[in-house]
Amino acid sequence: MKPLYWTRILAPKSSSSSKNSSVMSTSFNDETDGGTASSLSSTTASETTADGVLTARLETACSSQPPSMEAEKRLGLWQELEETSLDNLDEFTELFSRQVIIPKLREKVEKPEKTVKILDCKRSQNVGIFAKSLHVEWDEIECAIYHCDTSVVSLEAMQKILEIKASDEELMQIRDYAESSLANNNNAIPLDQPEQFLLRISSISFFSERISCIVFQAEFEEHYKGVSRKLKTVKQTCEFLVESEELKHLFSIILTLGNFMNGGNRTRGQADGFGLEILSKLKDVKSADTNTTLLHFIIRTYISQCRKSGIILQEIKLPIPDPGDLDKSVLHDGDL
Numbered sequence: 483m484k485p486l487y488w489t490r491i492l493a494p495k496s497s498s499s500s501k502n503s504s505v506m507s508t509s510f511n512d513e514t515d516g517g518t519a520s521s522l523s524s525t526t527a528s529e530t531t532a533d534g535v536l537t538a539r540l541e542t543a544c545s546s547q548p549p550s551m552e553a554e555k556r557l558g559l560w561q562e563l564e565e566t567s568l569d570n571l572d573e574f575t576e577l578f579s580r581q582v583i584i585p586k587l588r589e590k591v592e593k594p595e596k597t598v599k600i601l602d603c604k605r606s607q608n609v610g611i612f613a614k615s616l617h618v619e620w621d622e623i624e625c626a627i628y629h630c631d632t633s634v635v636s637l638e639a640m641q642k643i644l645e646i647k648a649s650d651e652e653l654m655q656i657r658d659y660a661e662s663s664l665a666n667n668n669n670a671i672p673l674d675q676p677e678q679f680l681l682r683i684s685s686i687s688f689f690s691e692r693i694s695c696i697v698f699q700a701e702f703e704e705h706y707k708g709v710s711r712k713l714k715t716v717k718q719t720c721e722f723l724v725e726s727e728e729l730k731h732l733f734s735i736i737l738t739l740g741n742f743m744n745g746g747n748r749t750r751g752q753a754d755g756f757g758l759e760i761l762s763k764l765k766d767v768k769s770a771d772t773n774t775t776l777l778h779f780i781i782r783t784y785i786s787q788c789r790k791s792g793i794i795l796q797e798i799k800l801p802i803p804d805p806g807d808l809d810k811s812v813l814h815d816g817d818l
Contacts, residue, residue: 580633585621597674600655607674612646620682627686630696637700644693648680657680712810719803719811727799735783736764739776 530804568574599606601714614641616623623643626634654696656677663670673681684691722731740760767776788798802808 491818500649527624547814583619583622583625585619596671598659598671599674601652601657601674601680606674609679610674613644613675613679620679624682624686626781627689627692627696630699632696632700637697640693641697643683644690644697646680647683647690652680653684657684661676712792715807719762722803726803728799731787732780732784732801734789735780736760739783741782 601609616634616635618626621635625631632640634692656673659670659673660681663672672678683691686692737753737756738757745752764777764780766777768774769779784801785795788794
């Protein structure tokens with residue numbers, strides 16, 4: 483039989499005690515159960531170690547300080563802000579206030595069961611849909627037209643009102659019925675909403691002229707810029723044709739070659755100039771081998787003379803105005 487022996491197991495440090503604690507375990511190791519005793523000793527050590535680690539973690543968690551409560555006590559931005567005193571509220575009111583139109587109070591009248599339709603069905607439907615789409619009382623529409631105010635009724639809506647206005651025939655029929663109804667002390671069946679809308683529009687003095695002026699005023703700046711661009715293009719093209727030395731040089735080459743070709747002709751030879759219609763025919767004059775046209779030869783001659791004068795190929799200027807500017811100048815008829 484083997485002799486008895488002692489096994490000493492050290493536990494991890496604990497914050498509750500300043501000294502290391504030890505656990506004594508006795509293991510009886512004999513021939514029959516020696517392995518069991520050794521296993522028991524190992525298990526005890528691991529459990530002790532696990533308990534020690536758990537105790538250390540709990541103590542560390544308990545020893546940490548609680549979070550500060552200052553963040554929770556802070557007030558929000560809108561709780562801290564207060565309205566400030568301003569000394570220019572009168573100016574603010576004058577700049578940004580809008581005159582409020584108080585609609586006339588009307589007595590509530592029960593909607594009649596029947597109305598008179600003078601317009602055809604499709605026309606009446608279109609006018610009715612448009613009138614409802616404005617979402618504005620008639621008093622505000624009338625005020626906007628009289629004061630040229632596009633903030634209440636948009637410019638597009640005013641243009642649509644001008645387009646949808648009643649024709650002379652429709653207006654005559656609507657007015658005739660309205661006058662007859664008035665003669666009967668309004669006992670007749672009232673007009674339908676689309677007819678009333680067209681009648682109210684016609685009651686505005688110089689309605690068409692007012693709408694036209696509002697549209698012209700709104701579109702004037704854009705139209706002015708468009709006309710200015712066209713006039714500027716025409717002016718630049720004319721200045722180029724009159725003052726360009728490159729164009730004069732090109733025309734001199736054309737004149738020289740033309741006089742040389744027509745030297746034996748008494749009618750055309752030794753001309754002092756040529757008509758501009760000749761320019762479109764230069765491409766039709768071909769060489770003997772039909773591989774080169776007179777236009778190509780003139781261009782090669784112009785480039786060659788420019789290079790002889792010391793101008794490199796990349797810096798040779800185009801001797802004619804921009805083709806796009808020429809087209810715009812030709813299409814511009816001066817109708818402003």
